[in-house]
Amino acid sequence: MNQNNKGLSILIVDDDKTNRRILKELVEGMAVVLLAKNGAQAIEKSTELKPDLIILDIVMPDMDGFAVIDTLKNNRETHDIPIIFITANNCFEMEEKGLRLGAVDFIAKPFHGGVVQARVNTHLQSVAHKKLLDQLAHIDALTTIANRRQFDEVLHKEWQYAYRNRTEFTLAVVDIDYFKSYNDTYGHLVGDKALRSVALALQSQLVRPRDFVGRLGGEEFVIVLPETDVRGAEVSLHNCLNAVRELDIPHENSQCEACVTVSIGSYTCIPENMTDMLNALNFADQSLYLAKDNGRNQLYSQNYKQDSKLVLLNAN
Numbered sequence: 001m002n003q004n005n006k007g008l009s010i011l012i013v014d015d016d017k018t019n020r021r022i023l024k025e026l027v028e029g030m031a032v033v034l035l036a037k038n039g040a041q042a043i044e045k046s047t048e049l050k051p052d053l054i055i056l057d058i059v060m061p062d063m064d065g066f067a068v069i070d071t072l073k074n075n076r077e078t079h080d081i082p083i084i085f086i087t088a089n090n091c092f093e094m095e096e097k098g099l100r101l102g103a104v105d106f107i108a109k110p111f112h113g114g115v116v117q118a119r120v121n122t123h124l125q126s127v128a129h130k131k132l133l134d135q136l137a138h139i140d141a142l143t144t145i146a147n148r149r150q151f152d153e154v155l156h157k158e159w160q161y162a163y164r165n166r167t168e169f170t171l172a173v174v175d176i177d178y179f180k181s182y183n184d185t186y187g188h189l190v191g192d193k194a195l196r197s198v199a200l201a202l203q204s205q206l207v208r209p210r211d212f213v214g215r216l217g218g219e220e221f222v223i224v225l226p227e228t229d230v231r232g233a234e235v236s237l238h239n240c241l242n243a244v245r246e247l248d249i250p251h252e253n254s255q256c257e258a259c260v261t262v263s264i265g266s267y268t269c270i271p272e273n274m275t276d277m278l279n280a281l282n283f284a285d286q287s288l289y290l291a292k293d294n295g296r297n298q299l300y301s302q303n304y305k306q307d308s309k310l311v312l313l314n315a316n
């Protein structure tokens with residue numbers, strides 16, 4: 001068993017039961033094994049379960065391996081899954097065709113068990129590395145919460161969801177108060193530590209699975225609350241204000257409290273179209289400006305409705 005590949009899955013596609021069993025026995029120590037006995041099942045399971053690697057037979061009734069790879073490579077959901085062809089019908093033309101269609105490898109039957117295991121292991125290792133790099137690319141190194149890149153992706157996805165399903169959606173921008181003077185007073189390294197604590201305090205208040213907090217940059221964070229109306233958002237965001245204040249990080253030069261606090265600006269709406277996404281961020285920014293202007297350590301909440309009420313909640 002290769003510990004590095006833990007948590008990965010392999011889909012074995014073969015119309016022959018014995019082949020499926022032998023291949024399963026060969027690779028089951030390396031990853032979770034899924035099985036499909038024809039092309040249609042292979043496509044269904046790939047789309048639904050998103051395996052990390054597919055071992056695909058070429059000659060199968062109804063839909064052969066070439067048709068399967070063609071379908072998977074043309075689907076945005078599955079086109080990145082690496083595919084290894086395995087076939088008794090092996091000749092250079094078949095191998096070339098398979099590789100040109102996007103397969104990462106080609107194994108001829110009858111196969112040698114050790115060779116199959118070594119090749120599968122190599123591909124699983126590169127999947128694991130890719131996943132790790134992908135994770136790192138979406139995390140803010142200082143605070144360990146999501147970064148700007150992940151925020152952009154989440155915002156796009158959740159905005160689209162809210163637009164399609166006509167659900168309310170809240171976007172909030174959070175900014176640490178008087179952080180320049182915090183750095184000037186305590187030094188940049190202590191400032192970094194405070195940034196980390198604030199990030200984790202915000203994160204601790206977001207309990208629903210799709211709630212999201214990320215660092216936009218500097219001392220600014222962003223919160224996405226899908227399927228959340230203005231009232232629900234105000235409760236969560238007020239909790240965020242309190243959680244930061246309750247960290248009780250001394251800030252002797254803050255002009256609003258004796259500890260580190262944040263101001264939050266939010267905007268709640270049901271998206272009217274896909275292009276309004278940036279306007280929502282502008283509205284949340286505008287709310288933040290108003291919260292700062294009104295004395296900091298508070299939430300300023302706006303919503304899209306005609307009867308829009310502007311809410312100011314002090315943290316205390």
Ligand SMILES: Nc1nc2c(ncn2[C@@H]2O[C@H](COP(=O)(O)OP(=O)(O)OP(=O)(O)O)[C@@H](O)[C@H]2O)c(=O)[nH]1
Pocket residue numbers: 142175176177178179180181183187188189190191192195217218219292296
């Ligand atoms: N320690 C630390 N400081 C940072 C980081 N990124 C940005 N900052 C600092 O955050 C401060 C932000 O200052 P300003 O934009 O003037 O805002 P502020 O002093 O918080 O004032 P208000 O937002 O108006 O309350 C600057 O001094 C930046 O250097 C970081 O990664 N680490």
